[in-house]
Amino acid sequence: MTIIELIRHLLPGGTDAFAVNAADSTEGSSPDYGACPTWPVDLFAVVATIVDCTGAYTLASPDRNNLKAHQQVLLMVEECASEWNTNVSEVPYFVKELWKAIAIGLGDFEITAIRESPFIVELLLLLFAIADETCIGMGWDVDPVEAPKRLFASLTFTALTGENAQVRLPHAPTSLCVMVPPDRAVVLPKSITSSVGCTIRSLSHYLALLPPSSVLQPSWILSSRKAPEPESAAATAGDDIRLLLVPFPFTIHASSFKLTSARQKMGDNHVPAYFGIDQRWLTHEEKALSGQALAAGLILPLIEQCRRETGHVPTGVVLPECALTSQVAGDLVKALAKTGIEFLITGVLDYEDGKYFNRALTCAIQTDGTVAIKEQNKHHRWRLDRSQTDRYGLRFDEDPDNNQWWEDIDVSQRRLPFFAMRKDMSLATLICEDLARTDPAMTAIRAVGPNLVVALLMDGPQLAVRWPGRYATVLAEDPGAAVLSFTCAAMVDRSNWLEAKPARSIGLWRDGAGRTQEIGLPAGTQGVVLTLQSKSKHQNTLDNRSDHSLSRQLTLRTVVPLCLASPPKWL
Incomplete structure (x- = not known):
């Protein structure tokens, strides 16, 4: 494949994003591929795809024998990005010429030969850096003071909120591209630049290249639909984040686990057995x-306890895997909408059209009073083995020869929402097994680099030596995210029956600063509030571009158990 063939593949409708809906646009006319993409995200998608598939990013490091020349290149990148970001209607002349050199002058060059041509690699890396720098702040609220210098970020915000939008993002919230279809490449905002390894993830600050949406459908959710005031925007960036962890349910009877399909013989092999979960709690x-009863009896009293202990309502409320149904969760978030929390994350189990769906719901309570709810199905089934059923005291299969059971859930329609919270920070949720498996979520998570990853579990104690601790360490190193795994008190207690010295740890915290902390639930308590400190973090790309400490790092400050004076009877 040649360069121009790949460009045509990624930009089937041409390069002019602003002319897509223009009244004078001519349908059926041949696109002019010599014209540079007018939307910098489209430019990034094309160049990043070429840089990624050729491995050209491995040549991005500055020449240590000629750092002065590289510094001049970085200044030129900054100037071009600034020029483009203050006049969105005109692509800078230098960027146009770079694109023309690639698309026209070198269009017939084979993709496979690019890495052997330092000249072409240099052109591509320049375009990559300019496109990335031009998209600074994209995906979040824009401080009015910064808005004149971040016009593309402002345009993106209004397009995502639908308020006075001057540009249409036809593929949002899956991708911020306009002319590049998501089944060919996906681009989303980025929170953390990976500081280890040599990958394309280490080459950009503000944009992330993700696999096509046919592999995984990501989405980008705004926490706010209103631009902040200048003074509040500055204050919000450094505010603490408080997570209220509610390890519901507190009791799970063995009868909640049931055999849905026995192991069957098929030729010389066996079709495995499957189990299901009955939410008797x-x-x-x-x-x-x-949901209203759950709010009144448990969640609202815990929110009030959090306010008394910390002086603030929690930023978000988190419940574990399979804790609720979507119906109960929807009613619960309505009951919490006026409390001041910003989001609710909960695991749900639903039965639809003869299938079970193990899901996570991320509910963003936005500033205009609306609630944006994004759901994602679990990507991988839990496999129980005999040692686990013995530990949990489960006996739902009378077959003495069987020692493995798969979770009976649908794992199709793989989605992964990213939640933009506060300034330049994002959050992603995983469900149990998805934390341990590489495909398909990990590629997207490492690309976007969410500041916080919350893994919802139905598991035993969250100890640093167990599997969640091992896999959390991987994400804490690359991209550098903070990871919180969180399970229900009921499964912790069932797992502890065999232990002489039980560890009632419902959560495990692991962050990019190297801290690991087990989150205990003392007897008689019904929740835990974590206070997370948001600190600025300086980052460099492979080509040594600085983010000027715009990125954020979350660290754990305090862990406070919460106790209700009068817990509800159904607890």
Whole structure:
């Protein structure tokens, strides 16, 4: 494949994003591929795809024998990005010429030969850096003071909120591209630049190249639909974040686990057995537990306890894997909408069209009072083995020859929402097994670099020596995210029955600064509030571009257990 063939593949409708909906646009006309993409995200998508598939990023490091010349290149990149970001209607002349040299002058050059040509690599890396720098702040609220110098970020914010949008993002929230379809490449905002290894993830500060949406469908959710005031924007960036962890359910009976399909012989092999989960904890005295009752009896009192202990309502409330159903979760978030929390994350288990779905719901309570709810299915099934069923005291299969059972859930339609919270920070949620498996979520998480990854589990004690601690360490190193794994008190207690000295650890914290902390739940308590400090962090790319300490790093400050004076009877 040649350069121009790849460009045509990625830009089937041409390069002019601002002319897509223009009244004078001519349908059926041949695109002019000699014209540079007018939307810098499209430019990034094309150049990043070439840089990634050729490995050209391995040549991005500055020449240590000629640092003065490289410094001049970085200044030129900064000037071009600044010029483009203050006049979005005109691509800078230098950028146009760089693109023309690639698309026209070198269009017939084979992709496979690019890495052997230092000249072409240099042109590509220049375009890559300019496109990335031009998109500074993209994906978040824009401080009005910064808005005149970050016009593309402002345009993106208004397009995502739908308020007075001057540009349409047809593929949002899956991708910020306009002319590059998401089934060919996806580009999203970026929080953390990987500081280890030599990958394309280490080459950009503000944009992330993700696999096509046919592999995984990501999305970008704004925490706010209103631009902040200048003074509040500055204050919010350094504010602490408080997570209220509610390890519900507190009791799970063995009868909640059931055999849905016995192991069957098929030729010389066997079709494995499957198990399901009956959420009996959502029924009390033959009455279904509603979201309103859950709020009134447990969550709202814990929010009030958090306010008394910390002086603030929690930023977000988190419940573990399979804790609720989507119906109960929807009613719960409505009951919490006026408390001042910004988001609710919970695991849910739903039964639809003869299938079970193990999901995570991320509910963003936005400043205009609306609630944006994004759901994601679990990507991988849990496999129980005999040692686990013995530890948890489960007996749901009478087959003495069977020692493995797969979770009976649908794992299709793989999605991964990223939640833009506060300034230049993002959050992603994983469900249990998805933390341990590389495909398909890890590629996207390492590319975007969310500041916080929350893994919802239905698991035993969260100890540093167990599997969540091992896999959290991987993400804490690359991209440098803070990782919180969180399980329900009921499974911790069932797992502890065999232990002489049980560890009632419902959560495990691991951050990019190297700290690992087990989160305990003392007897008689119903929740834990974590206070996380957001600190500025300086980062460099492979080509030594600085982010001027715009990125953020979360560290754990305090862990405070919460106790209710009068817990509800159904607890």
